[in-house]
Amino acid sequence: MTTAAKLRQRSLLGVKDLSAEEIESILDRAQHWESSGKKIHNAVPDAIVANMFFENSTRTRFSFEMAAKRLGAQVLNFSAAVSSVNKGESIYDTVRTLESIGIDAGIIRLKPIGVLPEIASRVSVPLINAGDGNNEHPTQALLDLYTMRKHFGSLRGLRVAIIGDILHSRVARSNLWALRKFGAEVCFCAPPNLEAPELDAPYVTMDEALGADVIMMLRVQLERHESGMIKSAEDYREHYGLTVERAARIKGHAIIMHPAPVNRGVEIDDELVEHPQSRIFQQMANGVPIRMAVIERALRG
Structure with missing residues (x-):
């Protein structure tokens, strides 16, 4: 399997193209984490995850941050309201910037529809869709x-x-x-x-x-x-x-x-x-x- 194919398998851009088996495996793994008695795990202790929210959210961002920290990952929180995006930097350039400085995965919420798959095809870190326009919220x-x-x-x-x-x-x-x-x-x-x-x-x-x-x-x-x-x-x-x-x-x-x-x-x-x-x-x-x-x-x- 090519690197690009492996990256696509690890990204979650939507549920429309996931099989029932893939969804069920995620549900089963979630059940594993819920049933664990530990608050913090060292499942991914060296990982750095970026929350990239180009659209406001409180619950979803906090939920992702809590999830990453419970896995043992470090979290970078990015807000478009206080970023260079307001100065004209594109969403793609922002993702590429965070990729360049060393993140291992990106969680992204954005308003434009159809942009996320294009961005995902041009970066070398897996991306997770935290909501894109009125398209998907997987x-x-x-x-x-x-x-x-x-x-x-x-x-x-x-x-x-x-x-x-x-x-x-x-x-x-x-x-x-x-x-x-x-x-x-x-x-x-x-x-x-x-x-x-x-x-x-x-x-x-x-x-x-x-x-x-x-x-x-x-x-x-x-x-x-x-x-x-x-x-x-x-x-x-x-x-x-x-x-x-x-x-x-x-x-x-x-x-x-x-x-x-x-x-x-x-x-x-x-x-x-x-x-x-x-x-x-x-x-x-x-x-x-x-x-x-x-x-x-x-x-x-």
Whole structure:
């Protein structure tokens, strides 16, 4: 196998092109890390990992940083807000700069779609996609699958309803592509102007969505209100929010999920965030072992 091919295998640019076996191996390795009694490991003690975030994030960046440090790696945190990118330095040049000074892997979040594969093909360190535009968010999908597998034991046959702004959601896309590899049934529920017709999945009503095994709410980008894509937060809650009244109608075995951060009282009522059937904070916790598995894969193959 060529060096370039090995590098592609260690990078994680998306879940769309991963096989079910590759995904399952990451989930299994995450289970190993979660079950370990140790807080800090020396799995990659000499490695240096760079968090390169060209788009703001708190939870994802901290989760990746925690994962890398638990593996024993050193972490460089890069923020576009305080970098030369604001002075005109390209994203590629920034990645090449960090590669040149000796990083072993890069975790990257950026707004442009389609840029990441090109950058990955031109550098000699593995890259991990921490979210690119409205294209993919692979580690979010992996931690979501991990959360579902822990609760249900298997993904096959699960009915997953993803509710919200499908048009702009990388979470919806990655989950759709990943879940289908395991025989899960995915449906969407969204305001008509926030549907993504290019995605091959059925759209259902809110009432129909409540019958799913997994109710996955998406964060409402409240700035969409300013552009007129949603009428108001109140109107969105009335028609597409998971209210206490609606939650009373979900199945007893069903779970509530959300990629966070949560707009309490908009896409989900405040009382439901830590409801017994909610797995929102468990999802966040599961992000660390998943990202440990992904970083380990990038560094060690």
